[in-house]
Amino acid sequence: MPINYRTVLAVAIATLCGVSRAEAADGASMTLYRSDSPALYSSSGDSDVNNGYAVVREQRNVTLQSGVHDLVLGDLPNHLDAEAMALGFPGGEAKVISQRLLLGQGPNAALTGLTGSSINVLGDNGQALASGTLLRAGEDGLVVSTDHGTTLIRQYAAVSTAGDHFPTGSSLRLRVDASRSGQADATLSYPTSGIGWRAAYVATLQPGNTCSMQFESRASIANRSGRDWHDTNLTLIAGEPNFAKTTGPRPMMMRAMAAAAPAEPLPEQSSMGDYRSYTLPAPVDLPDGSISQVPLYAARTVSCERTSLYENGGNWMPPQPMLNETFNTDSNTSVISTLRFTAFDSLPAGYLRVLTADRNGVPQFIGEGRINDTPKGSDATMTLGTAFDLRGQRERTGFHVDKAGRTMDEAFRITLTNAGESARTVTVREHPNRWREWTVTSSTVKPSKQTTDTLEFKVDVPANGKAVLDYGVRYTWTADVQPQS
Known part of the structure; x- marks a missing residue:
């Protein structure tokens, strides 16, 4: 799949360097913290948002070479805490010597995701300039490892890669020391921003002389991380942990809106330290630039009290x-x-929209307000x-x-x-x-x-x-x- 970029000039450099690449695997496990950042839930503006906080654990299958060599892990979100990233080999096949985060931002963001991949570089007339492994994409051009050495390409028109998947986001380049060659399973964990959740409630007032309402509870999950997530096992955390860093990932309608999940099954709720956790019963897809909703509690009728207040x-x-x-x-x-x-139960902070039926029985919006974290039995x-x-x-x-x-x-x-x-x-x-x-x-x-x-x-x-x-x-x-x- 080609990427149009710029016109061409190739310069050969006499060094050979091999890089192994491990693509992102579906089925990651993510712990997602609540964020009230308006940028995350906005229906307009930049899709790349450095708010929200999540901790991700995913499995990668990597191809090792015996001895010291470089390994690139792609398809990472745009905003990462590089100091908290960790790659481990449960089987002890290799150990990490050093690592470098290649940020998928700026004019070379798309090409950064291809680091470690086999690419074809084309000129403005469609002529082939180089074929090999992309080592680096920067302002000074592309560094490509070919069968004849390493090539620096400063001007080009397009880049293509085989397959139907184009890596997005950032990449992690590691130097590892492997005890053997072959395939190995690795576990990658990291915190990231650009993704968060908050509660979304809808209350429909019922007719009658007493105040009661049909109450629906959902979790709105916003993803503006620069990466799609497929079949993700998700745990939502309600509460306000302290974050010491003033920069980097922080807990604070897109082009895709996921449909609400069926009413059953519901998330499994439990305590986690001083906080509350909700583990979703099935994996979910979280496309980049989307807001997905999943139920927190089953819909129910709740008693209420309406007041006309003059203060x-x-x-x-x-x-x-x-x-x-x-x-x-x-x-x-x-x-x-x-x-x-x-x-009726522990309600995480979020926004409550209130509806009531008009004279024709059509639900109409009559107000919206924020609910803070509310323990069970509290008002x-x-x-x-x-x-x-x-x-x-x-x-x-x-x-x-x-x-x-x-x-x-x-x-x-x-x-x-x-x-x-x-x-x-x-x-x-x-x-x-x-x-x-x-x-x-x-x-x-x-x-x-x-x-x-x-x-x-x-x-x-x-x-x-x-x-x-x-x-x-x-x-x-x-x-x-x-x-x-």
């Missing part, structure tokens, strides 16, 4: 009582729709968006400071409006944070929740109407506390 203020607490009258007078108008549910909460028909307004109706008595009184009025055709319940969340010691002195609606920094009310708002909440709080402090004016 003002925050959890910040001052070091001294805040007596300034203009403190914390901001008024928000938006009512936020949220969704909360309890994790996950996400924001769906801003409610269209609901609005809120907050105004302060009273403020008085008694410095001698070391008290401060403050009152607010919350007005909620509903332009929709059905009554709604709005959760009003306030944060009395002028000082850490406070009590509710009055309220037209009984508080539904009260903590050291939060005050909540459930307010029923009629259809095409409004509701008003009035409440007051009193702050107190001791003589040893210095108020801030």
Whole structure:
């Protein structure tokens, strides 16, 4: 298969050098770590991405020559941690003396993958310039070992190689010392980037007066490593291991989208140190430049809670009582729709898309949010968006400071409006944070929740109407506390 490149001039060099080549074998074993890198999952941009993290273990069948000689392993990803690469011979047929990583990047990326292969170099008129083993492809040309010596070709038009497979990615050149000639099995392990995974969840809200949803859990696996992976045995790791290096592989729609696997069988889940692992039940193909999806858990119905939230203020607490009258007078108008549910099992971090049926029964998108790593039995909460028909307004109706008595009184009025055709319940969340010691002195609606920094009310708002909440709080402090004016 030819590669068009440039025009030709051949120069002979009087050295003979033999190189053995071992092609990548299918059936690699890969441990893949979670990555949230937007570049990995982007539907546009460069296909070569140096984000994500995976540890690969694969078997190579190599042809050895007795004694010291060079061996090239091709079809490696574009971004590798050269310091962590290791080749071993389980049968003890050879040992590695030294190794050099040939990066499959830049203008010679495609030819780098052919290092150690038999090639034919052609001129611009189709004439044969050289045939032999490619030793190196660089800016200064091609170095080819032929029957007559070693040839440096600085200008050429095309390169062809036999067979239907064209190696891609980087190559590893090793100098080995073999005890015998012949075939041998070798085990190659290395970390790489350009590949990662994250969880992808879809929740479809079910009709009815109670909140429930059909919940689907999948793993999205992005491959932009510069190499195809075939029949790969895959284990997914959920959690956040520490990576000491600031460069190189890091855990952070393509042209091919793999179809979702059948609902059964599902990955085998287990603990791995402080992390969670998911071992896929069958090998998968991961083409370069693709996002593949596999199920994590079987689809199920999950109970949930939807909240219309009107919130003002925050959890910040001052070091001294805040007596300034203009403190914390901001008024928000938006009512936020949220969704909360309890994790039925350990849920890895990812994104949850929420759908609901319209009047014709067609599922429609109503919001998306991120779920952090959530242990089984813990709550996950996400924001769906801003409610269209609901609005809120907050105004302060009273403020008085008694410095001698070391008290401060403050009152607010919350007005909620509903332009929709059905009554709604709005959760009003306030944060009395002028000082850490406070009590509710009055309220037209009984508080539904009260903590050291939060005050909540459930307010029923009629259809095409409004509701008003009035409440007051009193702050107190001791003589040893210095108020801030």
